[in-house]
Amino acid sequence: MFPYQLRRTWNKMAYTRAGQPPATVASMAEMLDKVQHMDNAIGYIDRRVEDESIYYFNAH
Amino acid sequence: MNRFITLMLTNIFIAFLLSFSVCAQEISSELIMDPPTQEENKLWEGVKRTWRDDIQFHGFLSQGLFSTSGNNVYGQSKDSLSAGSTEMGLNVSYQALNNLTFTVQGLYRRAGAITGDAGEVTLDFAFFDLNLLNLQEGRIGVRGGRIKNPWGLYNETRDVAFTHPTIFLPLAYFERSRTLLLAVDGGQLYADYSTSIGYFSFKFNYGWVNANDKEVLTAIVNDPTVSGHFESDPSFVTQLSYETMGGEYVFALSYADLNMSYQAKSTDDPYAQMGADFNTFMLSAQYNGEKFSFVSEYSLKWNEITDIRMGVPDSFAVSERWYVQAGYRFLDNLQATLRYDSAIQNLKDRYGKGVEAKSGGLIPAHMAFTQDLVFGLRWDITPSWMVRAEYHRVHGAATISLLDNPDLSKVAKDWNIYALQIAFRF
Numbered sequence: 492m493f494p495y496q497l498r499r500t501w502n503k504m505a506y507t508r509a510g511q512p513p514a515t516v517a518s519m520a521e522m523l524d525k526v527q528h529m530d531n532a533i534g535y536i537d538r539r540v541e542d543e544s545i546y547y548f549n550a551h
Numbered sequence: 552m553n554r555f556i557t558l559m560l561t562n563i564f565i566a567f568l569l570s571f572s573v574c575a576q577e578i579s580s581e582l583i584m585d586p587p588t589q590e591e592n593k594l595w596e597g598v599k600r601t602w603r604d605d606i607q608f609h610g611f612l613s614q615g616l617f618s619t620s621g622n623n624v625y626g627q628s629k630d631s632l633s634a635g636s637t638e639m640g641l642n643v644s645y646q647a648l649n650n651l652t653f654t655v656q657g658l659y660r661r662a663g664a665i666t667g668d669a670g671e672v673t674l675d676f677a678f679f680d681l682n683l684l685n686l687q688e689g690r691i692g693v694r695g696g697r698i699k700n701p702w703g704l705y706n707e708t709r710d711v712a713f714t715h716p717t718i719f720l721p722l723a724y725f726e727r728s729r730t731l732l733l734a735v736d737g738g739q740l741y742a743d744y745s746t747s748i749g750y751f752s753f754k755f756n757y758g759w760v761n762a763n764d765k766e767v768l769t770a771i772v773n774d775p776t777v778s779g780h781f782e783s784d785p786s787f788v789t790q791l792s793y794e795t796m797g798g799e800y801v802f803a804l805s806y807a808d809l810n811m812s813y814q815a816k817s818t819d820d821p822y823a824q825m826g827a828d829f830n831t832f833m834l835s836a837q838y839n840g841e842k843f844s845f846v847s848e849y850s851l852k853w854n855e856i857t858d859i860r861m862g863v864p865d866s867f868a869v870s871e872r873w874y875v876q877a878g879y880r881f882l883d884n885l886q887a888t889l890r891y892d893s894a895i896q897n898l899k900d901r902y903g904k905g906v907e908a909k910s911g912g913l914i915p916a917h918m919a920f921t922q923d924l925v926f927g928l929r930w931d932i933t934p935s936w937m938v939r940a941e942y943h944r945v946h947g948a949a950t951i952s953l954l955d956n957p958d959l960s961k962v963a964k965d966w967n968i969y970a971l972q973i974a975f976r977f
Contacts, residue, residue, distance in 0.1 A: 492797035494883055496839050498934065499714070500798060502976070505609040506711045507699055508644050508654040508676070514604070529604070
């Protein structure tokens with residue numbers, strides 16, 4: 492999937508209210524905070540970040 | 552079922568995902584996370600309460616600038632410059648329960664003489680959304696209130712500049728009768744279903760459309776002195792769409808049955824018995840590749856206007872609209888678009904000779920068709936800001952606003968549009 496396809500889908504959701512597009516956060520620190528502390532949170536990021544609070548696992 | 556909260560980092564899209572749903576699978580850990588302390592948890596609880604994830608706001612804004620030869624668009628653009636198109640919207644949604652959402656969107660719109668210089672504020676949509684069945688593969692639900700009509704690829708978001716490729720929508724989205732197809736006051740049944748081969752979505756809207764529109768009425772009766780207005784009778788709009796995962800290919804079939812009757816102001820109104828009945832379908836296909844995009848839509852519309860007035864025969868015309876469009880993405884945020892667009896008002900009078908003769912020359916033949924060749928460039932500066940520019944070479948004038956072009960004898964057959972638009976969204 493290309494970035495513009497994702498923008499297309501989320502823009503459509505935001506302006507028809509057929510669903511909730513993802514909330515956008517301003518920094519990696521905020522992302523980590525929210526993913527860690529909110530129930531059922533899923534975050535999308537662009538690259539691997541090293542932080543001692545992150546637990547990495549691979550699914551096979 | 553748990554409600555998932557999704558978050559996104561500015562400017563950045565999927566690369567990998569932190570999901571708890573894969574925990575059940577075999578995992579190999581690389582780093583162990585310390586569980587947050589009790590104290591940290593308490594601190595966060597306070598913050599969490601002020602950050603309402605059940606209320607969401609979104610908005611958009613666009614401003615257009617137009618210069619044309621021959622005919623006016625969005626105000627006095629002919630051999631001049633018009634900034635007569637402004638659109639601004641704000642919506643808020645409140646998720647009251649896991650399966651119940653309330654949402655409302657207000658729209659401010661300025662569109663040449665149709666809305667006047669001051670523009671108009673309308674309630675664009677306002678509905679509740681009740682999810683009746685929510686499974687992993689799909690969902691079924693109902694919405695009630697004022698709901699946007701799913702017609703073609705762009706009608707539901709036709710006023711949101713970001714969601715369509717060019718400043719002017721394709722002719723199939725007929726700007727002159729936009730209010731008719733915009734939304735219904737009534738209900739919607741929707742169903743989505745995900746399969747291994749793609750995603751199916753079905754919507755059925757039933758209710759009353761906004762038929763009280765001067766532009767529509769003027770276009771039908773060709774009489775500026777008409778004093779009454781149209782009122783909607785029960786109508787429906789429905790769509791079945793299919794897209795492959797991620798929307799690389801999108802196909803849709805839309806159908807609308809719109810009915811309205813004329814409401815006279817006085818007893819001697821010659822149009823008192825008039826009724827209008829529109830049936831229309833649209834076939835849509837879209838390909839979204841990495842560099843190239845292709846879109847095509849084809850629509851036929853049966854226009855039945857009965858009991859217009861004494862001595863005027865009922866009118867049955869079939870209109871045809873279609874376009875093919877190619878897009879090329881030089882960069883992820885820079886796109887060029889080329890479109891060939893065609894609108895024929897009456898397939899039995901393709902070149903308008905009949906309507907010109909019948910009106911005694913009052914309605915020029917070239918008001919019966921439009922062919923439009925469009926070239927546009929779009930630059931998404933950031934996910935929130937966008938500018939685009941386009942050029943139209945137009946043959947025919949079926950789609951112009953009669954309120955912006957009141958003198959039919961001056962309507963030009965071959966003309967040009969130069970347009971520029973800046974848009975913001977959040």
